[in-house]
Amino acid sequence: MSGRDDGDWLEFTAELMREPLTELPLDRVTLMLRETFGGGAVAVNDFRADGTIDGRVLPVEASLEGHRADLDRWGPDNAHTHPIAQYYRATGDVRVMQVAEVPSTLVDLRAYGEGAALLRDCGVGQQLAFPIGPGPAPRTLVVGKPEVYGPGEMTLAHRVWRVLNGLDRQARAYAAALRNSSAAGRDVASAIRLTPRERAVLGLLAEGLTAGAIARRLDIAERTVHKHLERCYSKLGVADRLTAVLAAQRLGLVA
Secondary structure, three states: OOOOOHHHHHHHHHHHHOOOOOOOOHHHHHHHHHHHHOOOEEEEEEEOOOOOEEEEEEOOOOOOOOOHHHHHHHHHHHHHHOHHHHHHHHHOOOOOEEHHHOOHHHOOOOOOHHHHHHHHHOOOOEEEEEEEOOOOOOEEEEEEEOOOOOHHHHHHHHHHHHHHHHHHHHHHHHHHHHHOOOHHHHHHHHHOOOOHHHHHHHHHHHOOOOHHHHHHHHOOOHHHHHHHHHHHHHHHOOOOHHHHHHHHHHOOOOO
């Protein structure tokens, strides 16, 4: 494992939270994953409704020991044979895990034989998967390197996984808040200095969510939600939930 640790991820997360993210910046996130876990590349896999996988490998310039073209040809039609993908489908237990942890009794390793050999040739014979997002088939970021990931790396991986999912939830909530606001509302938000997090909280408030539900949606403490609401009330010049929502609607901040 490289020098990246909890402190680096704390700084990285703080930097991202200062930005009005509407989605995870995959180039920066995958770079952090590579630097943290010593991987040569990270595959970004999006599961389609028909069970196939739309995958790409970052960074785009990664040669993968000269086998990049072979992997690009193999991946679109065969990524579903990956042991972790098989495990997710078979069990519904979608969590961070590495290939070495997948029970052989639950997957068909024969179907993955060609893929396993190709990934070894690429220098990423071992993979560590981070499922990001809601639902039974979320986007999955897969870090690859030659060696099995050790206990310390797996402990850190679970912490990083929770951080990434928290950031993803907040980005989704902010994206929803932006979709529900008008162009004029975005100007108002800038004028009264509503932060991205405050706009997200206000948008969820307008949907009828309680402070507790907002906290769960954004993966933050309920007391933090109340602090955001207090600042929203102050900036909108209101004193309670109902008038805050009405003011936000009038100003175009929410639908």
